[in-house]
Amino acid sequence: MIDKKILRFLQVDALLSVSEIAEQVGVGTASCWRRIDRMEKANIIKERAVILDPKALGLEVEVSLRITLDKTQTDAFDRFIEAARELKEVNEIQTFLGRVDVRLNVLARDMAHYQEIYRKHILSLPHIADIEALMLVSNVMTKDGVPL
Amino acid sequence: MIELDNIDRALLRALQDDGSARASDLGRVVGLSQPAAWRRIKRLETGGVIKGRRALLDAVKLGYGVTVFLGIKLAAKSGVSLEDFERAVSAIPEVQLVQHVLGMYDYRLKVVATDLSDFERVLRRRIMTLPGVGDVEANVLLSEEKRGFAI
Numbered sequence: 001m002i003d004k005k006i007l008r009f010l011q012v013d014a015l016l017s018v019s020e021i022a023e024q025v026g027v028g029t030a031s032c033w034r035r036i037d038r039m040e041k042a043n044i045i046k047e048r049a050v051i052l053d054p055k056a057l058g059l060e061v062e063v064s065l066r067i068t069l070d071k072t073q074t075d076a077f078d079r080f081i082e083a084a085r086e087l088k089e090v091n092e093i094q095t096f097l098g099r100v101d102v103r104l105n106v107l108a109r110d111m112a113h114y115q116e117i118y119r120k121h122i123l124s125l126p127h128i129a130d131i132e133a134l135m136l137v138s139n140v141m142t143k144d145g146v147p148l
Numbered sequence: 149m150i151e152l153d154n155i156d157r158a159l160l161r162a163l164q165d166d167g168s169a170r171a172s173d174l175g176r177v178v179g180l181s182q183p184a185a186w187r188r189i190k191r192l193e194t195g196g197v198i199k200g201r202r203a204l205l206d207a208v209k210l211g212y213g214v215t216v217f218l219g220i221k222l223a224a225k226s227g228v229s230l231e232d233f234e235r236a237v238s239a240i241p242e243v244q245l246v247q248h249v250l251g252m253y254d255y256r257l258k259v260v261a262t263d264l265s266d267f268e269r270v271l272r273r274r275i276m277t278l279p280g281v282g283d284v285e286a287n288v289l290l291s292e293e294k295r296g297f298a299i
Contacts, residue, residue, distance in 0.1 A: 007210075010203035014167065046204045048168040052160060054297055056149055056197040064249065064256065081293075088298040096217070098287030103217075107297060134219070134251035141238040141246040146207045146260060 002027055003035055004148045007045070010036075011145045014048040054107055061108040061135070065122060066100040068130040076127035077101070083125050089117050100132075150195035155180065157299050159188055160197070164296030167201050212260040214267050214288065218275070219253035221283035228280030236278050242270045253285070264288075 005025045009016055022032035039045045054062060069076045077095065084093055084104055092105035106122070108114035122131070152160075158178040163169060169177075175185030192198045207215065222233060230248070237257065238246050245258035259275075261267035275281065 004210075007203070007205060011205060012200075012202060014201040014203045042209070044206050044209045046206055048201055049204050050160075050163040050167040050201050051199040052164070052297060053196055053199055056195065057152070057160075057297055057299060058149075059297060085293070091295055091297055093293045094217075095290045095292075096287035097290055099285060100287045103287075132252060134249040134253060134256060137248040137250055139246075140234045140248055140255075141243070143244045144258065145202070145244060146205050146210050146212055147241040147244070148210070 003039060006032065006035055007039070007146075008148045010045065010048075011148070058109055059107040060110055061114045063106045063108075063114060063136065064134040065104045065106060066132045066134065067102045067104065067128055068099070069101045070127045070129040071101075073127050079126050080128070087117070087121050089121070150191070150197065152197070156188060156192060156197075159185065160192070160299050161296070163189075163198070164299070207260055211262055213263050214261045216259045216261070216267055217287050217289060218255075218257040218259060218271075219283075219285040219287075220255040220257060220275075220281060221252070222254050222280045223282035226280035226282070233278060233280050237275070240270070240274045242274070253283075 002025060006021055009021050009024060018033045018036065019029045022029045025032065027035075036045070067080075069080055073079075080102060081093055081095070084090055084102075089106050089108060090104045091107055092103070094103045095101065096103065104122070106114065106117060108117055155178055159174055162174050162177045166173070171186035171189055172182040174180075174189065175182045178185065180188070189198065222228065222230075233255075234246065234248070237243055237255070242259050242261055243257055244260055245256070247256040248254065249256050257275075259267065259270060261270055271284075271286070276284065
Protein backbone atom coordinates (compact mmCIF):
# COMPACT_ATOMS: atom_id res chain seq x y z
CA MET A 1 0.00 0.00 0.00
CA ILE A 2 1.67 3.16 -1.28
CA ASP A 3 -0.66 5.51 0.63
CA LYS A 4 0.21 3.84 3.93
CA LYS A 5 3.91 4.11 3.18
CA ILE A 6 3.51 7.82 2.50
CA LEU A 7 1.59 8.28 5.77
CA ARG A 8 4.26 6.36 7.65
CA PHE A 9 6.78 9.07 6.69
CA LEU A 10 4.46 12.03 7.28
CA GLN A 11 3.44 10.68 10.67
CA VAL A 12 7.05 10.92 11.85
CA ASP A 13 8.12 14.08 10.01
CA ALA A 14 5.50 16.33 8.47
CA LEU A 15 8.12 18.65 6.99
CA LEU A 16 9.55 16.12 4.53
CA SER A 17 9.19 17.45 0.99
CA VAL A 18 6.97 15.62 -1.47
CA SER A 19 10.01 14.74 -3.60
CA GLU A 20 11.83 13.23 -0.59
CA ILE A 21 8.81 11.09 0.28
CA ALA A 22 8.26 10.11 -3.35
CA GLU A 23 11.84 8.91 -3.60
CA GLN A 24 11.62 6.88 -0.37
CA VAL A 25 8.31 5.30 -1.34
CA GLY A 26 9.32 4.72 -4.95
CA VAL A 27 6.68 6.70 -6.85
CA GLY A 28 6.89 9.79 -9.05
CA THR A 29 6.71 13.20 -7.36
CA ALA A 30 3.51 14.22 -9.18
CA SER A 31 1.77 10.99 -8.25
CA CYS A 32 2.93 11.31 -4.63
CA TRP A 33 1.66 14.89 -4.49
CA ARG A 34 -1.76 13.79 -5.82
CA ARG A 35 -1.99 11.03 -3.23
CA ILE A 36 -1.16 13.39 -0.35
CA ASP A 37 -3.59 15.97 -1.68
CA ARG A 38 -6.35 13.36 -1.92
CA MET A 39 -5.70 12.14 1.65
CA GLU A 40 -5.78 15.73 2.91
CA LYS A 41 -9.09 16.41 1.15
CA ALA A 42 -10.53 13.16 2.55
CA ASN A 43 -9.36 14.31 6.01
CA ILE A 44 -7.28 11.15 6.49
CA ILE A 45 -4.46 13.62 7.13
CA LYS A 46 -6.19 15.89 9.62
CA GLU A 47 -3.46 18.43 10.18
CA ARG A 48 0.23 18.94 10.66
CA ALA A 49 1.08 19.59 14.27
CA VAL A 50 4.18 20.88 15.98
CA ILE A 51 5.48 18.84 18.91
CA LEU A 52 6.75 21.05 21.72
CA ASP A 53 8.53 19.99 24.89
CA PRO A 54 6.47 21.31 27.81
CA LYS A 55 9.52 21.20 30.12
CA ALA A 56 11.42 23.52 27.77
CA LEU A 57 8.49 25.93 28.13
CA GLY A 58 8.82 25.84 31.91
CA LEU A 59 5.92 23.41 32.43
CA GLU A 60 7.58 20.83 34.65
CA VAL A 61 4.52 19.15 36.13
CA GLU A 62 2.04 17.10 34.10
CA VAL A 63 -0.89 15.34 35.74
CA SER A 64 -3.66 13.15 34.38
CA LEU A 65 -6.82 13.77 36.37
CA ARG A 66 -9.25 10.88 36.03
CA ILE A 67 -12.70 12.03 36.97
CA THR A 68 -15.94 10.25 37.72
CA LEU A 69 -19.02 12.43 37.31
CA ASP A 70 -22.28 12.46 39.21
CA LYS A 71 -24.44 10.97 36.46
CA THR A 72 -27.69 11.53 38.33
CA GLN A 73 -27.42 14.99 36.76
CA THR A 74 -28.44 14.52 33.12
CA ASP A 75 -26.33 17.39 31.83
CA ALA A 76 -23.28 16.56 33.97
CA PHE A 77 -20.98 15.75 31.02
CA ASP A 78 -21.84 18.86 29.02
CA ARG A 79 -21.62 21.25 31.95
CA PHE A 80 -18.38 19.73 33.23
CA ILE A 81 -16.65 19.84 29.84
CA GLU A 82 -17.82 23.36 29.13
CA ALA A 83 -16.30 24.53 32.40
CA ALA A 84 -13.09 22.52 31.92
CA ARG A 85 -12.55 24.15 28.50
CA GLU A 86 -12.20 27.50 30.25
CA LEU A 87 -9.06 26.38 32.09
CA LYS A 88 -5.97 27.27 30.09
CA GLU A 89 -3.80 24.82 32.05
CA VAL A 90 -5.91 21.92 30.70
CA ASN A 91 -4.61 20.87 27.28
CA GLU A 92 -6.54 17.62 26.78
CA ILE A 93 -10.12 16.65 27.54
CA GLN A 94 -11.10 13.05 26.88
CA THR A 95 -14.33 11.18 27.62
CA PHE A 96 -14.48 7.43 28.20
CA LEU A 97 -16.62 4.39 28.52
CA GLY A 98 -15.36 2.64 31.66
CA ARG A 99 -14.77 3.39 35.30
CA VAL A 100 -13.40 6.83 34.40
CA ASP A 101 -15.80 9.29 32.73
CA VAL A 102 -13.48 12.15 31.84
CA ARG A 103 -9.76 12.72 31.86
CA LEU A 104 -8.13 16.14 32.01
CA ASN A 105 -4.45 16.63 31.29
CA VAL A 106 -3.10 19.46 33.43
CA LEU A 107 0.22 21.23 32.96
CA ALA A 108 1.81 23.38 35.65
CA ARG A 109 5.10 25.15 36.26
CA ASP A 110 5.79 23.37 39.55
CA MET A 111 4.00 21.61 42.40
CA ALA A 112 2.92 24.86 44.05
CA HIS A 113 1.37 26.02 40.79
CA TYR A 114 -0.30 22.63 40.32
CA GLN A 115 -1.74 22.78 43.82
CA GLU A 116 -3.15 26.23 43.11
CA ILE A 117 -4.79 25.04 39.85
CA TYR A 118 -6.16 21.96 41.56
CA ARG A 119 -7.64 23.75 44.56
CA LYS A 120 -8.87 26.89 42.88
CA HIS A 121 -10.07 25.63 39.53
CA ILE A 122 -10.34 21.85 39.28
CA LEU A 123 -12.19 21.26 42.54
CA SER A 124 -14.75 23.89 41.63
CA LEU A 125 -15.69 22.19 38.34
CA PRO A 126 -19.33 21.03 38.42
CA HIS A 127 -20.70 17.50 39.05
CA ILE A 128 -17.48 15.78 40.16
CA ALA A 129 -18.11 12.57 42.13
CA ASP A 130 -14.51 11.37 42.37
CA ILE A 131 -11.02 12.42 41.22
CA GLU A 132 -7.86 10.39 40.96
CA ALA A 133 -4.49 11.75 39.86
CA LEU A 134 -1.69 10.11 37.91
CA MET A 135 1.45 12.22 37.82
CA LEU A 136 3.68 11.84 34.79
CA VAL A 137 7.15 10.57 35.67
CA SER A 138 8.38 10.10 32.11
CA ASN A 139 7.23 9.57 28.55
CA VAL A 140 8.63 6.15 27.67
CA MET A 141 7.24 6.02 24.13
CA THR A 142 5.19 8.64 22.28
CA LYS A 143 4.43 7.50 18.74
CA ASP A 144 0.83 8.48 19.50
CA GLY A 145 -0.44 7.79 15.99
CA VAL A 146 -1.67 4.87 13.94
CA PRO A 147 0.27 1.67 13.25
CA LEU A 148 0.82 1.52 9.48
CA MET B 149 16.86 25.06 29.01
CA ILE B 150 17.14 27.92 26.53
CA GLU B 151 15.80 31.40 27.27
CA LEU B 152 12.66 32.43 25.39
CA ASP B 153 11.77 36.03 24.64
CA ASN B 154 8.39 37.40 23.57
CA ILE B 155 9.10 36.89 19.87
CA ASP B 156 10.02 33.23 20.46
CA ARG B 157 6.77 32.78 22.35
CA ALA B 158 4.78 34.40 19.56
CA LEU B 159 6.48 32.08 17.04
CA LEU B 160 5.62 29.03 19.13
CA ARG B 161 2.00 30.13 19.48
CA ALA B 162 1.76 30.63 15.71
CA LEU B 163 3.28 27.18 15.16
CA GLN B 164 0.80 25.61 17.56
CA ASP B 165 -2.02 27.20 15.56
CA ASP B 166 -0.62 25.99 12.24
CA GLY B 167 1.99 23.25 12.31
CA SER B 168 2.44 23.38 8.54
CA ALA B 169 3.58 27.02 8.61
CA ARG B 170 6.97 27.75 7.01
CA ALA B 171 9.48 30.34 8.20
CA SER B 172 8.12 32.96 5.77
CA ASP B 173 4.53 32.54 7.04
CA LEU B 174 5.68 32.62 10.65
CA GLY B 175 7.84 35.68 10.02
CA ARG B 176 4.84 37.53 8.64
CA VAL B 177 2.75 36.69 11.72
CA VAL B 178 5.32 37.92 14.24
CA GLY B 179 6.86 40.71 12.13
CA LEU B 180 10.22 39.17 11.25
CA SER B 181 12.01 38.65 7.95
CA GLN B 182 12.00 35.10 6.62
CA PRO B 183 15.72 34.50 7.45
CA ALA B 184 15.31 35.92 10.96
CA ALA B 185 12.27 33.71 11.60
CA TRP B 186 14.15 30.71 10.20
CA ARG B 187 17.14 31.33 12.51
CA ARG B 188 14.87 31.55 15.55
CA ILE B 189 13.04 28.36 14.62
CA LYS B 190 16.37 26.54 14.15
CA ARG B 191 17.46 27.73 17.58
CA LEU B 192 14.19 26.50 19.13
CA GLU B 193 14.73 23.15 17.41
CA THR B 194 18.35 22.67 18.48
CA GLY B 195 17.43 23.92 21.97
CA GLY B 196 14.87 21.11 22.24
CA VAL B 197 11.79 23.32 22.52
CA ILE B 198 10.46 22.16 19.13
CA LYS B 199 10.81 18.39 18.98
CA GLY B 200 9.40 17.96 15.49
CA ARG B 201 6.30 18.15 13.39
CA ARG B 202 4.06 15.28 12.52
CA ALA B 203 0.97 14.67 10.46
CA LEU B 204 -2.04 13.82 12.61
CA LEU B 205 -4.02 11.02 10.97
CA ASP B 206 -7.64 9.98 11.34
CA ALA B 207 -7.35 6.57 13.04
CA VAL B 208 -10.96 5.61 12.31
CA LYS B 209 -10.60 6.31 8.58
CA LEU B 210 -7.47 4.15 8.56
CA GLY B 211 -9.37 1.23 10.07
CA TYR B 212 -8.59 1.72 13.77
CA GLY B 213 -12.07 2.22 15.18
CA VAL B 214 -11.24 1.69 18.84
CA THR B 215 -8.83 3.57 21.11
CA VAL B 216 -8.41 2.33 24.67
CA PHE B 217 -6.37 3.76 27.52
CA LEU B 218 -4.98 1.25 29.98
CA GLY B 219 -3.78 1.75 33.51
CA ILE B 220 -1.28 -0.95 34.43
CA LYS B 221 0.07 -1.85 37.81
CA LEU B 222 3.15 -4.04 37.92
CA ALA B 223 2.94 -7.04 40.25
CA ALA B 224 4.98 -6.21 43.35
CA LYS B 225 6.90 -9.47 43.56
CA SER B 226 7.38 -10.11 39.87
CA GLY B 227 11.08 -9.17 39.97
CA VAL B 228 10.79 -7.74 36.47
CA SER B 229 12.84 -4.62 35.84
CA LEU B 230 11.03 -1.51 34.63
CA GLU B 231 13.35 -1.38 31.62
CA ASP B 232 12.36 -4.89 30.52
CA PHE B 233 8.67 -4.11 30.86
CA GLU B 234 9.05 -0.80 29.01
CA ARG B 235 11.00 -2.39 26.16
CA ALA B 236 8.47 -5.20 25.72
CA VAL B 237 5.37 -2.99 25.89
CA SER B 238 6.83 -0.37 23.53
CA ALA B 239 7.43 -3.07 20.90
CA ILE B 240 3.72 -3.91 20.55
CA PRO B 241 2.55 -2.17 17.35
CA GLU B 242 -0.94 -1.37 18.67
CA VAL B 243 0.54 0.39 21.72
CA GLN B 244 1.03 4.01 20.69
CA LEU B 245 1.85 5.71 23.98
CA VAL B 246 3.65 4.53 27.10
CA GLN B 247 3.89 6.80 30.13
CA HIS B 248 5.49 5.99 33.45
CA VAL B 249 3.23 7.52 36.08
CA LEU B 250 2.90 7.87 39.84
CA GLY B 251 -0.42 7.08 41.46
CA MET B 252 -2.70 4.08 41.56
CA TYR B 253 -1.11 2.73 38.36
CA ASP B 254 2.51 2.51 37.27
CA TYR B 255 1.98 2.91 33.54
CA ARG B 256 -0.52 4.55 31.24
CA LEU B 257 -0.86 3.06 27.76
CA LYS B 258 -2.76 4.11 24.67
CA VAL B 259 -3.80 1.17 22.52
CA VAL B 260 -5.47 1.35 19.09
CA ALA B 261 -7.36 -1.57 17.57
CA THR B 262 -9.61 -2.19 14.59
CA ASP B 263 -12.60 -3.06 16.81
CA LEU B 264 -13.40 -4.34 20.31
CA SER B 265 -12.65 -7.98 19.54
CA ASP B 266 -9.31 -6.94 18.05
CA PHE B 267 -8.66 -4.98 21.25
CA GLU B 268 -9.49 -8.08 23.30
CA ARG B 269 -6.93 -10.04 21.26
CA VAL B 270 -4.23 -7.38 21.86
CA LEU B 271 -5.07 -7.22 25.56
CA ARG B 272 -5.08 -10.99 26.15
CA ARG B 273 -2.29 -12.11 23.87
CA ARG B 274 0.11 -9.16 23.94
CA ILE B 275 -0.44 -7.12 27.09
CA MET B 276 -1.61 -9.58 29.77
CA THR B 277 1.28 -11.87 28.80
CA LEU B 278 3.93 -9.19 29.39
CA PRO B 279 6.34 -9.91 32.24
CA GLY B 280 5.28 -8.37 35.53
CA VAL B 281 1.77 -7.19 34.61
CA GLY B 282 -0.55 -7.04 37.61
CA ASP B 283 -3.75 -5.01 37.75
CA VAL B 284 -5.09 -3.65 34.44
CA GLU B 285 -7.88 -1.12 33.97
CA ALA B 286 -9.31 -0.27 30.55
CA ASN B 287 -11.26 2.80 29.51
CA VAL B 288 -12.55 3.10 25.94
CA LEU B 289 -12.06 6.55 24.41
CA LEU B 290 -15.31 8.19 23.29
CA SER B 291 -14.19 11.72 22.46
CA GLU B 292 -11.07 13.81 22.62
CA GLU B 293 -10.24 17.51 22.49
CA LYS B 294 -6.65 18.66 22.39
CA ARG B 295 -5.14 22.10 22.26
CA GLY B 296 -1.73 23.67 22.53
CA PHE B 297 0.08 24.61 25.70
CA ALA B 298 -0.56 27.99 27.24
CA ILE B 299 2.62 29.78 26.12
